[in-house]
Amino acid sequence: MEDFIVAGVKVLIAFAFLFGVVLLLVWVERRIVAFMQNRIGPNRAGPMGILQTLADGVKLMFKESITPDRAEVVLYLAAPVMALLPALLIFLVIPVGAPITIGDNTYTLQVTDLNVGVLYILALSSMAVYAITFAGWSSGSKYPLLGSVRASAQMISYEAAMGLAIVPVIMFNGTTSLAGIVEAQGGTYFGFIPAWNIVLLPSFVVFLIAAFAETNRAPFDLVEAEQEIVGGFHTEYSGLRFALFFLAEYINMFTMSALTVTLFLGGWQGPVFGPTVLVWLLPVFWFLLKTAVVLFFFIWVRGTLPRMRYDQLMAFGWKRLIPVSLAWIILAMVAVGVRRFGLPWA
Amino acid sequence: MSWFADLLGPWRGFTVTFRQMFKPKLTVQYPKVKRVKPQRFHGRHVLNRYPDGMEKCIGCELCAGVCPARCIYVRGADNPPDDPVSPGERFGFVYEINMLRCIFCAMCVEACPTEAITMTHLFEMSVTDREEGIFTKDGLLVEPDGTPNHPLPDTPLIDINELKLGDGWMRATSPSGRAAFEGIEAWSPSARMGGQAPAEPAQESSQLPAASLQPETARDTSPEPEDASPEAEDASPEAEGESS
Numbered sequence: 001m002e003d004f005i006v007a008g009v010k011v012l013i014a015f016a017f018l019f020g021v022v023l024l025l026v027w028v029e030r031r032i033v034a035f036m037q038n039r040i041g042p043n044r045a046g047p048m049g050i051l052q053t054l055a056d057g058v059k060l061m062f063k064e065s066i067t068p069d070r071a072e073v074v075l076y077l078a079a080p081v082m083a084l085l086p087a088l089l090i091f092l093v094i095p096v097g098a099p100i101t102i103g104d105n106t107y108t109l110q111v112t113d114l115n116v117g118v119l120y121i122l123a124l125s126s127m128a129v130y131a132i133t134f135a136g137w138s139s140g141s142k143y144p145l146l147g148s149v150r151a152s153a154q155m156i157s158y159e160a161a162m163g164l165a166i167v168p169v170i171m172f173n174g175t176t177s178l179a180g181i182v183e184a185q186g187g188t189y190f191g192f193i194p195a196w197n198i199v200l201l202p203s204f205v206v207f208l209i210a211a212f213a214e215t216n217r218a219p220f221d222l223v224e225a226e227q228e229i230v231g232g233f234h235t236e237y238s239g240l241r242f243a244l245f246f247l248a249e250y251i252n253m254f255t256m257s258a259l260t261v262t263l264f265l266g267g268w269q270g271p272v273f274g275p276t277v278l279v280w281l282l283p284v285f286w287f288l289l290k291t292a293v294v295l296f297f298f299i300w301v302r303g304t305l306p307r308m309r310y311d312q313l314m315a316f317g318w319k320r321l322i323p324v325s326l327a328w329i330i331l332a333m334v335a336v337g338v339r340r341f342g343l344p345w346a
Numbered sequence: 347m348s349w350f351a352d353l354l355g356p357w358r359g360f361t362v363t364f365r366q367m368f369k370p371k372l373t374v375q376y377p378k379v380k381r382v383k384p385q386r387f388h389g390r391h392v393l394n395r396y397p398d399g400m401e402k403c404i405g406c407e408l409c410a411g412v413c414p415a416r417c418i419y420v421r422g423a424d425n426p427p428d429d430p431v432s433p434g435e436r437f438g439f440v441y442e443i444n445m446l447r448c449i450f451c452a453m454c455v456e457a458c459p460t461e462a463i464t465m466t467h468l469f470e471m472s473v474t475d476r477e478e479g480i481f482t483k484d485g486l487l488v489e490p491d492g493t494p495n496h497p498l499p500d501t502p503l504i505d506i507n508e509l510k511l512g513d514g515w516m517r518a519t520s521p522s523g524r525a526a527f528e529g530i531e532a533w534s535p536s537a538r539m540g541g542q543a544p545a546e547p548a549q550e551s552s553q554l555p556a557a558s559l560q561p562e563t564a565r566d567t568s569p570e571p572e573d574a575s576p577e578a579e580d581a582s583p584e585a586e587g588e589s590s
Contacts, residue, residue: 035367035371039372040373300364
């Protein structure tokens with residue numbers, strides 16, 4: 001029974017946290033991109049405009065949710081929810097802090113520690129493409145259809161690259177549990193270099209690029225390409241349904257950053273000191289700080305790089321990322337083998 | 347090492363966007379901060395009066411004829427002999443400008459033979475009803491003492507003093523087109539502008555005696571009380587004495 005209560009509280013906190021993060025993230029992105037373009041950005045609603053997203057959300061709630069005549073109604077209505085669910089669910093397995101011990105009980109700061117956490121994430125992030133494909137197809141309109149065709153091709157290609165980029169991490173840490181992966185990144189090399197998986201640099205780079213494509217962010221935002229296909233899959237969506245897509249996109253962005261931190265940047269690992277409360281909070285702080293840095297990089301890339309052409313995107317995915325990942329897997333395999341069994345001739 | 351530079355090339359764009367974040371912002375927070383408008387800004391029109399309070403418009407409809415947007419409607423009427431509205435034979439009985447159609451090209455200002463219609467620096471003219479966008483003579487014409495009218499409700503956005511500022515056409519040339527008048531207001535005296543006049547008398551431009559024309563190199567937005575009095579011919583020599 002107690003387990004249920006704990007899990008319920010964790011789920012509630014996780015969801016509230018995600019929505020709060022999205023409210024902030026949208027505003028932060030708009031402000032940073034504005035600053036990069038010598039503009040000010042939203043600064044009206046609340047202090048420094050921090051409530052801008054809330055105001056936009058309220059506005060969207062009161063707008064009419066139009067259903068096109070030619071829409072396939074069931075899928076059309078289901079697609080926004082399908083987009084939001086995987087985005088929310090991925091976050092549940094990400095550890096945001098070190099386990100907390102109160103009395104005899106130890107509470108992990110993640111909703112659940114699946115022993116197949118990495119596979120769970122890969123499975124759910126491939127679910128996201130269904131939402132986009134259905135949304136585009138069921139709208140009964142040509143631009144959304146183009147967007148969803150692009151989305152299915154793009155996300156499936158980069159899904160492969162992303163999966164291959166994670167393989168060396170699993171081999172290196174010897175576990176697919178995300179909590180285990182973070183634990184394995186504790187300690188240091190030579191006493192001062194933190195032992196994060198970022199030493200698997202090619203994997204890290206490939207994963208980051210694939211993450212951009214998975215979240216449909218610039219420079220891989222061909223799925224939504226406002227200039228070419230007027231918003232792509234969500235062209236026909238308005239009101240709260242559009243808000244759900246918007247929410248899903250930014251939650252995806254956050255969970256991808258959190259995943260990058262968990263897999264490659266040591267998760268909540270970091271210097272911990274001071275009284276008990278500080279020992280509890282500092283890992284969370286390190287996790288959030290690293291995630292914020294990755295998120296800033298996401299925004300920075302959006303402010304810097306132009307959109308890629310579609311053939312460039314596919315060629316880059318299949319002819320560059322995947323071969324590089326495969327070669328790196330073989331190298332990592334050899335390295336792990338040598339570390340475990342010694343040199344074959346020794 | 348050129349391959350190294352090639353490798354770094356794409357990343358140098360990131361330094362550009364990063365540096366821009368700390369540069370001053372170009373955005374002007376409009377209602378709070380207002381940019382200084384160019385001197386020749388084309389804002390709302392006003393219908394002027396002579397310093398003696400007479401309307402300048404003679405109802406000739408040249409402005410309506412030249413208007414490319416066809417937004418001006420004028421109907422002239424004969425001046426009542428005992429109480430003339432304008433110095434001429436006729437005056438503008440009805441004068442309406444549809445500000446929703448106006449493109450602010452100032453061709454009406456160029457066409458006007460009596461400099462009755464000029465432009466100002468006020469552009470805050472948002473309306474909630476198309477009817478309100480049609481400015482009638484009540485709203486366009488200045489008061490006899492030169493105070494401009496604005497037909498829209500007063501809001502913090504509207505700075506009524508901008509209606510006292512002249513537009514570029516008034517600064518560019520004299521009505522006779524003499525280049526010597528470049529940069530100064532070389533127009534016939536009007537109540538609104540405080541009765542300023544070109545540096546040298548421009549006979550063909552004025553229906554008033556040359557004595558009333560006084561040099562003025564800097565624009566004065568506050569109407570001088572002498573010029574606001576109905577007796578222009580009495581007041582003008584005094585004004586000339588002040589400014590010289």
